[in-house]
Amino acid sequence: MPVVTEPVLEQGAKGEQVTKVQQLLAESGFYAGTLDGKFGPATRSAIERFQKHYSLPVTGTVDRTMIDTLQRAKGAPDRYRxxxxxxxxxxxxxxxxxxxxxxxxxxxxxxxxxxxxxxxxxxxxxxxxxxxxxxxxxxxxxxxxxxxxxxxxxxxxxxxxxxxxxxxxxxx
Missing domain, CATH: 2.40.40.10 (RlpA-like domain)
Known part of the structure; x- marks a missing residue:
């Protein structure tokens, strides 16, 4: 049975942690919006695209597994068109x-x-x-x-x- 981790951040959250996630999403090419620390629909959409791309459960929320994957996603791509x-x-x-x-x-x-x-x-x-x-x-x-x-x-x-x-x- 897979381990379920509790979300760290979800839509509606605000603050430094959200800004950091937005920055990591931007650095990995998934987020074009403002780095404003507000977890709104654009941030959620970027998270869902990231989760799908990295074969994570598509929840639209941020958990520890996603944060770890975000931090590793900065290198050169292994898949490209x-x-x-x-x-x-x-x-x-x-x-x-x-x-x-x-x-x-x-x-x-x-x-x-x-x-x-x-x-x-x-x-x-x-x-x-x-x-x-x-x-x-x-x-x-x-x-x-x-x-x-x-x-x-x-x-x-x-x-x-x-x-x-x-x-x-x-x-x-």
Whole structure:
């Protein structure tokens, strides 16, 4: 008989623990929303996608097993649909002409990237070498073909990344 663990967090919860779970979900490419510490429908949906992907019971709640799996999920993916070599640049909301929100209306932050939707569909989960897990959540005027723009928290991080060719793994 399987061991049932009590949920640590469930919808309606608030606080630092929820923010940490949201951050881990974002770092593993499952959550594009605001890291606000509020366990609402978007957080629950991300948890359910994560649970399904990692063959955990899909409960929409967070228990100890899920937290352990989240903490191990940061490495390079073992399953992906395809890999594309792309010219990558970096951007922030601090850059002239950029707004603070993505095409999908999420606050711009690391883990959200701009793509050409004809090459990578918006909403796709990605793993980008040298950057980590991300979600295709934005578009850009200069992002055409095999180009990708990686969001960063501040201009210094973006400038440090610069421009380079990266391998982009398109996940399930």
């Amino acid at each position: 395809r890999v594309i070599n792309m010219e990558a640049s970096a951007y922030t909301s601090e850059d002239p002409g950029n707004g603070s929100y993505t095409y999908h209306g999420n606050q711009l932050r690391k883990g959200l990237v701009a793509v050409d939707p004809n090459v990578i569909p918006l909403g796709a989960r990605l793993y980008i070498e040298g950057y980590g897990y991300a979600i295709a959540d934005d578009t850009g005027g200069y992002i055409r073909g095999n180009r990708i723009d990686l969001a960063y928290e501040n201009r210094g991080e973006a400038l440090q990344f610069g421009r380079r060719t990266v391998s982009v793994y398109i996940l399930d």
